[in-house]
Amino acid sequence: MDVQQNLIRQFNALPEEWRAWLEENFERGCNPVELANILLREGLITLETDETFTGPQESLTGIASPAESTVHFSIEQKKWLAQAVLEKKAQIDIYQTLQAQGLSEKAITQELLQLKQDPYFQIAQQQHFLVKKRNWLLDTLDRFARLNPEYQQITRIKIPSFDFFIQHYYSRNLPVILTHAIDHWPALTNWSPAYFQQVVGDQEIEVQFNREQDPLFERNSIRHKTKMTMRDYVDLVTQTDHSNNFYMTANNAKASQSSLTKLFRDIGHFNGYTDHTQMTDRSFIWFGPKGAFTPLHHDLTNNVLVQVYGRKKVTLIPALQVAHLYNDVAVFSKIADPHAVNLVESFPEFAQSSRIECVLNEGEALFIPLGWWHCVESLDVSISVSFTHFNIDNAGAETFPSSV
Structure with missing residues (x-):
């Protein structure tokens, strides 16, 4: 047969x-x-x-x-x-x-x-289908969201009531720049590298160092922790024209918190948006030279970035576009700089994303919603404050899945 x-x-x-x-x-x-x-x-x-x-x-x-x-x-x-x-x-x-x-x-x-x-x-096939389905949903919602002008450009508004902010931005996962939000902060008139040197110059602080020798410096931030006096760090910052080799970041905040107590006294309330009793524990000072750069990532909470001294350029990409951003480890992307030359040749899916850029000036505050991808570059010697202690639900980090 x-x-x-x-x-x-x-x-x-x-x-x-x-x-x-x-x-x-x-x-x-x-x-x-x-x-x-x-x-x-x-x-x-x-x-x-x-x-x-x-x-x-x-x-x-x-x-x-x-x-x-x-x-x-x-x-x-x-x-x-x-x-x-x-x-x-x-x-x-x-x-x-x-x-x-x-x-x-x-x-x-x-x-x-x-x-x-x-x-x-067979289990992998089932999970792959679920991921594809969720990516379809995200892409579809992203397409509809682009019909809203505020989704494709960042609005600048004089700080509104907290209720208005929650209704129009916080609950809708939309970024916004708030002006006149810190006019009453002593920090806005006091803070400068010279002031830091004068007030806390003898205090020991922690900074990230030798960043330029490590392409994954942000992921490996623990390896780059270095301690020095604020006086020496200010000299380093002010005597450098342009560098990403050193930066005092939020990751260094806990180690430096007690050293910076006098500076935190210059941070006022935020117009009823926050619980000011948590300000010291949930506010973080960023201080670095022109050229200091934080690579593309997203945060696990809603954040406000307040520019106190100098300027920063912030590039944001909507959270719904995560499927095109080559997220590989935790909150990081394989793409460090979305402005890199010939990026799409190496990461073709990135062409489906939309970048939104803004320059944050002194006295302005940028609301960065949970999940929104962003990278930040200091255009001048820069001092900023970020915080997360809103008077409303801001959970996210607690339920974030562990990495593979």
């Missing part, structure tokens, strides 16, 4: 996924003897004692030994194949790619079969 006829005779008894596999490989023109060998090894078909099957390459009764049928797939090739199947890459492209790497058609067929029957991969 012909091999293909025998397979067809037993076809209806095969599980649905194996029937689909068999049809797919018949259409590709695979050798039916090889397909039958695979089905035999899996115990899905049997031979009658009086049947003799032969084919151009091998006999069903001469099934290859385990040593002869070993599949020499590397771990990376297995990962590539799994990803290709998840992304529904064309079967012919899968075969051509792997055959170009020296794998036989039979080996690829066997590996595909094992992959699709693997329960771990």
